Amino acid sequence: MTSSLQQTKELTMVQAITDGLKIMLEEDPTTMILGEDIGVNGGVFRATDGLLEQFGEHRVIDTPLAESGIIGTSIGLALNGFKPIAEMQFQGFIYPAFEQIVSHAIRIRTRTLGAFTVPMVIRAPYGAGIHAPELHSDSMEAMFTHLPGLKVVIPSNAYDAKGLLISAIEDPDPVLFMEPMRTYRSTRATVPSEKYSVKIGEASTLTTGEDVTILAYGNMISPALAAAKQAKENDNVNVEVVDLRTLYPLDEQTILESVEKTGRVVIVHEGHKTSGFGAELIAFINDKALFSLRNPIVRVTGYDVHVPFFSIEEHYIPNATRIYKAIETVLHEE
Amino acid sequence: MTTSLSSYLDQLERMDHDYPLLRMIQPDGSKAFTEEEYDVTLLLSFYKQMLRARMFDRKAINLQRQGRIGTYAPFEGQEAAQIGSASALQQGDWMFPTYRDHAATMTYGHSLETIFRYWKGRIDGCVPPAGLNILPPSVPIATQLLHAVGASWAERLKGQDRVAIAYFGDGATSEGDFHEGLNFGSAFNTPTIFFCQNNHFAISVPIHKQMKSRTIAQKAFAYDIEGIRVDGNDVLAVYKVMAYAVEKARRGDGPTLIEAVTWRYGAHTTADDPTKYRDQSINEERRDEDCLLRLERFLRQEGVFDEQQIEDATHEIAMEIDEAVERFERAEEPNPHDMFDHVFEDQTPSLREQHQQFQKEVTS
Ligand SMILES: Cc1ncc(C[n+]2csc(CCOP(=O)(O)OP(=O)(O)O)c2C)c(N)n1
Numbered sequence A: 001m002t003s004s005l006q007q008t009k010e011l012t013m014v015q016a017i018t019d020g021l022k023i024m025l026e027e028d029p030t031t032m033i034l035g036e037d038i039g040v041n042g043g044v045f046r047a048t049d050g051l052l053e054q055f056g057e058h059r060v061i062d063t064p065l066a067e068s069g070i071i072g073t074s075i076g077l078a079l080n081g082f083k084p085i086a087e088m089q090f091q092g093f094i095y096p097a098f099e100q101i102v103s104h105a106i107r108i109r110t111r112t113l114g115a116f117t118v119p120m121v122i123r124a125p126y127g128a129g130i131h132a133p134e135l136h137s138d139s140m141e142a143m144f145t146h147l148p149g150l151k152v153v154i155p156s157n158a159y160d161a162k163g164l165l166i167s168a169i170e171d172p173d174p175v176l177f178m179e180p181m182r183t184y185r186s187t188r189a190t191v192p193s194e195k196y197s198v199k200i201g202e203a204s205t206l207t208t209g210e211d212v213t214i215l216a217y218g219n220m221i222s223p224a225l226a227a228a229k230q231a232k233e234n235d236n237v238n239v240e241v242v243d244l245r246t247l248y249p250l251d252e253q254t255i256l257e258s259v260e261k262t263g264r265v266v267i268v269h270e271g272h273k274t275s276g277f278g279a280e281l282i283a284f285i286n287d288k289a290l291f292s293l294r295n296p297i298v299r300v301t302g303y304d305v306h307v308p309f310f311s312i313e314e315h316y317i318p319n320a321t322r323i324y325k326a327i328e329t330v331l332h333e334e
Numbered sequence B: 001m002t003t004s005l006s007s008y009l010d011q012l013e014r015m016d017h018d019y020p021l022l023r024m025i026q027p028d029g030s031k032a033f034t035e036e037e038y039d040v041t042l043l044l045s046f047y048k049q050m051l052r053a054r055m056f057d058r059k060a061i062n063l064q065r066q067g068r069i070g071t072y073a074p075f076e077g078q079e080a081a082q083i084g085s086a087s088a089l090q091q092g093d094w095m096f097p098t099y100r101d102h103a104a105t106m107t108y109g110h111s112l113e114t115i116f117r118y119w120k121g122r123i124d125g126c127v128p129p130a131g132l133n134i135l136p137p138s139v140p141i142a143t144q145l146l147h148a149v150g151a152s153w154a155e156r157l158k159g160q161d162r163v164a165i166a167y168f169g170d171g172a173t174s175e176g177d178f179h180e181g182l183n184f185g186s187a188f189n190t191p192t193i194f195f196c197q198n199n200h201f202a203i204s205v206p207i208h209k210q211m212k213s214r215t216i217a218q219k220a221f222a223y224d225i226e227g228i229r230v231d232g233n234d235v236l237a238v239y240k241v242m243a244y245a246v247e248k249a250r251r252g253d254g255p256t257l258i259e260a261v262t263w264r265y266g267a268h269t270t271a272d273d274p275t276k277y278r279d280q281s282i283n284e285e286r287r288d289e290d291c292l293l294r295l296e297r298f299l300r301q302e303g304v305f306d307e308q309q310i311e312d313a314t315h316e317i318a319m320e321i322d323e324a325v326e327r328f329e330r331a332e333e334p335n336p337h338d339m340f341d342h343v344f345e346d347q348t349p350s351l352r353e354q355h356q357q358f359q360k361e362v363t364s
């Protein structure tokens, strides 16, 4: 796909998402966007800005305020030839739609032995750190990675966001696309103007190193990279930061190669610790690479508490200091 | 008698229940009913409460602009709906507000300082004064209707005559929980007041896109409960309708859906830009129906609007608000340990360990 004549743009993640949506709306007449305040208002984060004007109200739809309604009708649209891209205004408001996801979106393929399928994308901004009012800051990815039949994708930068979103829209099955709010506008990346895809199920190794592996995704990539830099500068420790990008299905090979090389693993996620995604990663490593480990795996996660009100939210969110300490722990525990 | 199915169907009357808008005071300040008693003392007190709420709201917007509180959801325009309704409650009744209902909660007894704390992102901003059944603002839309049904149901089971009010907006009527709430209330005949402030918008979505129903009150019809549509900018009308619904509920005659038709002049929240979705000049037109202006017109016509008295009241309110600001800004730092201490009555072993780890990290 790369050519030297390729046009590129410097985009924030949220702009890259708009770009991906626009390309797919242009290319595939069966795609449509549904959500609360996504049309006239362009979305509360402006992720769908300008799309109503360009594609009209039959493709970019301001729905009534009902998440179960949005996902339920999207399932029906998907069953009958359309490709709905549904926006949940915040991941914290997806819960009314949980029934539709769990009981229907992910099961219809199985229940009809493939006669009916539900190709659809659910976009959901998630995570703390933007001083949002209460309940807007959840990171409940683990509630969804538990589900068979649902792919779960979480980009950490603009380039991946656009490429993964395009893959998600082209995927034959339901995909939950979680967007790290705090990373929406925090940095820009060089993004090709044209269509490209980043494959679902492939992790990305952001820094290479032989001492410690960090497994992280979404909002946690930035503090993970900062901690890795600190470890290099202070202690000459080489950390390999692996951005999982897709949680389901997992890129087993990339994880195993890194774990077998370093033998020391730190897992970072913002969601709660108990039954969090880290628990699954530890179980996977235990199954496939236990004897490569030189030390017990260390987790840096959100605590088992409700994401607090914003005046103290920074105390909840894993930061570079906590990750750096975890690197020290995993190095010296033997 | 009809001779064919199609003519039978043609003859079926379309369901056409009218839910007229009740007013006690016309927008020009005149009385809507000539044979009613109008209690001017009560109306003067409503005026001062609405003034207090409005001044609070404007202060909060200013504080947000200066970065002294976080994102804030203004309610200017909706004071009459909130104060008229909250004034009909008695201590012991249950209030389930949303994020936009601080005029109601302050009328029912929440302190201004606590409300400021809430918008400063402090959890202690959720805690009402002892003895007042005010729940924290419900952020997930429409979920609180069911809680109000349950809490008021419990009062019946305990043989008490207390009631519960759930506040919600026009957008909330689209959620499944709205319908479940009305149906449970109807099925169990609970003493619940479903109080909808129809401010015509759910963030950017105007009500005509939210639903094809002509009114919200008519949604009560399907559940065979009373639905009443009232001018939400007429504090007296709201109060009277609410008093009627509360009285009925206390008697054991079940729930009521009240649609208070009103308007928010400002943004959905301070993070919202309403110029994206509505012509702002419409707000100025709406000012002619403003709840404070209307009451002022009425009181003037009655010859009881005393400029000096209002000026004094304004001054007193300003001082009260300033004191509240000073208190919340001088308050102790928010306590990060709160997040660990109140998950369960007793911390689980794993949480205790996490908390200890956290303590080590914040002190190191
Ligand atoms: C379940 C849920 N979905 C979405 C949101 C985001 N949201 C917050 S307020 C709002 C609009 C509510 O409109 P309405 O019920 O009319 O109340 P108003 O804000 O006008 O008072 C939306 C969509 C939410 N808080 N909860």
Ligand SMILES: [Mg+2]
Residues within 6 Å of the ligand: B169, B170, B171, B197, B198, B199, B200, B201, B202, B203
């Ligand atoms: Mg509304």
